[in-house]
Amino acid sequence: MPRYGSARGPDADRRRNCLNYRKPIGSLANTVSHLIAVHPDRQGQGRGTALLRHVERVLAARGQRVLLVETSALPAFERTRAFYRQSGYGEEARIRDFYQAGEDKIVFRKALRRDAT
Ligand SMILES: CC(C)(COP(=O)(O)OP(=O)(O)OC[C@H]1O[C@@H](n2cnc3c(N)ncnc32)[C@H](O)[C@@H]1OP(=O)(O)O)[C@@H](O)C(=O)NCCC(=O)NCCS
Secondary structure, eight states, X not given: OOSEXXXXXXXXXXXXXXXXXXXXXXXXXXXXXEEEEEXXXXXXXXXXXXXXXXXXXXXXXXXXXXXXXXXXXXXXXXHHHHHHHHTTOEEEEEEEEEEETTEEEXXXXXXXXXXXX
């Protein structure tokens, strides 16, 4: 199992969307996603959802139990947080002032397999 991975969506040749993730040190069956991005011209058309679902399936097939995703708590990221909620992620933690003073990190969590609650 590589510690780092990435997936690209249907417009990969033009680098219009991507998702990067890694297995955290010391964790056997969990994965953290740090970045998902769809080109601004293509947002809101289902690409982000399809990309996230693909990565979830790949990770579950590799025995991964939990996927964590990290994003900013700033109001500018509300649509991003809505995207994760719609995709079945629940807010698990908040790290205050993580990115900079006044900008918290929100960690969302989704169970990938039935043996994870
Ligand atoms: C967040 C992001 C990956 C979602 O991908 P997407 O292809 O736009 O999302 P989908 O079309 O699959 O899903 C749409 C849902 O995502 C949410 N959403 C988030 N950002 C959106 C955007 N810019 N445009 C449209 N919907 C957006 C909405 O809740 C939307 O649901 P709705 O149509 O019912 O309103 C993409 O909008 C993006 O790259 N945003 C900028 C970068 C970013 O914030 N990345 C996350 C950093 S952790």
